[in-house]
Amino acid sequence: MPHLHIEKFNKLELPYEKDGVSFNFFAKNTKHDDEILISTTVEDEDFFLLLKDDENKTLLKTDKLTRPASTQKVHNALLTYAKEAKLNVLSSNVHTAAKNIHLEKITALKNIEYFADNFPDVEDVAIEVGFGSGRHLLHQAKNNPNTLYIGIEIHRPSIEQVLKQISIQELDNLLVLDYDARLFMELIPSNIVSQIFVHFPVPWDKKPHRRVISTSFIEEARRVLKVGGTLELRTDSENYYAYSYEIFINFPKITLNIRKNSDIEISSKYEDRWKRMEKNIYDVTMINDLDSKALNIEGDFSFNEYKDDYDKLLSLSGVTKRFEGGFIHFERAYSLEDGIMLRTSMGSFDRPEHLYVVVRGKDINYYPSMPLKSKSNLRAHKFLNEVLNG
Ligand SMILES: C[S@@+](CC[C@H](N)C(=O)[O-])C[C@H]1O[C@@H](n2cnc3c(N)ncnc32)[C@H](O)[C@@H]1O
Structure with a gap:
């Protein structure tokens, strides 16, 4: 993670703009x-820089x-703030020098709005x-x-490694998204996908709610797959295999193909390691036989006017509220010069969205952008509106 280790923080007078970088407000x-x-804006994109003491070091980094x-x-943004606020930088991993020319040329990295606004x-x-080193993904794209x-993928170094390969191999049929795949599934149109690969997902034995495979993931997979399309789970974890099998088989009608220790065209880095350790590898392939209804997501993310005082908002810090099929957790509160901001996770338990909610006077808004327009987020939003105004 890019960061600056600084001697002491100095506040700029906000708003402040320099060379295309704007600093808008502080939240404490x-x-x-x-x-x-x-709050920072660079080329129309809003995000937060974060100042935090970490093991007796004062760090300025990205949120x-x-x-x-x-x-x-x-x-x-980090270098502009440091320069303009005259921060004394003791050490840093942020460089101004040579940009990676492969990454410069890349247009394959897309954000979630790209898919949400207009799916290709x-x-x-x-x-x-979760393509990891990307061996399988690059091989597939090249051959098809x-x-x-x-x-x-959610692991940034893996993403950058694959972007570099896309540029070197000049692939124009491969897009990369840095996002939680479980949420992404909800905005894919129905019946357009021929294959979904989930190879060696993190087993999360102690936190099963973080697993990629769940009943709702499979429901979405069935919706987005074409008739005859496949969802391929490949895992070295006997536990994950048993857990997933149980979920698949609970569907009243489903076609599964199960194999043990069968080779596929290309072996990933993880797979090579497990094979050296002589671990078993399990494949569960679901063949979709459903023709699903078109995706239709109704609703919006508007809020009613805020009627209460800020003390009520502050008292929500650390509070979890549950509703049928989901939850809202107010992780912490921040004070702004003219309002309150809550860091919130909300949605369904197995694919929550994390975002900030800003209240200024009567206005309530999400920051820096709206939640992803999915059914579970719209349900959570409706509930959030009631909690804030109830
Ligand atoms: C054990 S690695 C396997 C990587 C690769 N598939 C392979 O076979 O080598 C699992 C990968 O899934 C990614 N991952 C975990 N949860 C994810 C999620 N919800 N959405 C997208 N990627 C995820 C992790 O960052 C990690 O790179």
Whole structure:
């Protein structure tokens, strides 16, 4: 993660603009004085820089929840703030020098709005969830030029490695998304995907709610797959295999193909490691036989006017509220010069959305952008509106 280790923080007078970077407002954690968020805009993209004391070091870094896909924008914002506020930088991993020319040329990295606003209109789509080193994804894209491959990953170094390969191999049928695949599934149109690969997902033995495979993931997979399309789970974890099998088999009608220790065209880095350790590898392939209804998501993310006082908002910090099929957790509160901001996770338990909610006077807004327009988020939004105004 890009960061600057600084001697002491100095506040700029906000709003402040320099060379295309704008700093808009500060948000201060109401329980920890040493945590300040700085609202930042670079090339129309809004995100927070985060000031935080970490093991006796004062660090200025990027806020994980709002970080933009482009590391360059974060570098630019960090260096601009440090220069303009005359911060004494003791050490840093942020460089101004040589940009990665492969990443410069890349247009394959898309944000979630790209897919939400207008899903690519192509004949054939295949998706790989958690592509890691990308060996399998790159191999598939190279060998099937008429299929659009969408690779979804949340690990930034893996994404950059694959973007570099897309540029080197000049692939024009591969898009990459830095997002939680479980949420992404909800906005894919119905019956357009021919293959979904979930290879060696993190087993999350202690936190099963974080697993990619769940009943709702399979429901979405059945909806987005064409008739005859497949969802391929490949895992070395006997536990994950048993857990997933149980979920698949609970569907009243489903076609599964199960194999043990069978080789596929290309072996991933993980797979090579497990094979050296002589671990068993399990494949569960679901063949879709449903023709699903078109995706139809009704509703919006508007709020009623805020009627209460700020003390009520502050008292929500740390509170979890549940509703049927989901929850809202108010992680922490921040004070703004003219309002209150809540860091919130909301939605369904197995694919929550994390975002900020800003209240200024009567106005309530999400920051920096609206939640993804999915059924579970719309349900959670309706409930949030009631909690804030109830
Ligand atoms: C164990 S690795 C396997 C990587 C690759 N498929 C392979 O076979 O080598 C699992 C990958 O899934 C990614 N991942 C985990 N949860 C995810 C999610 N909800 N959405 C997208 N990617 C996810 C992780 O970042 C990690 O890179």
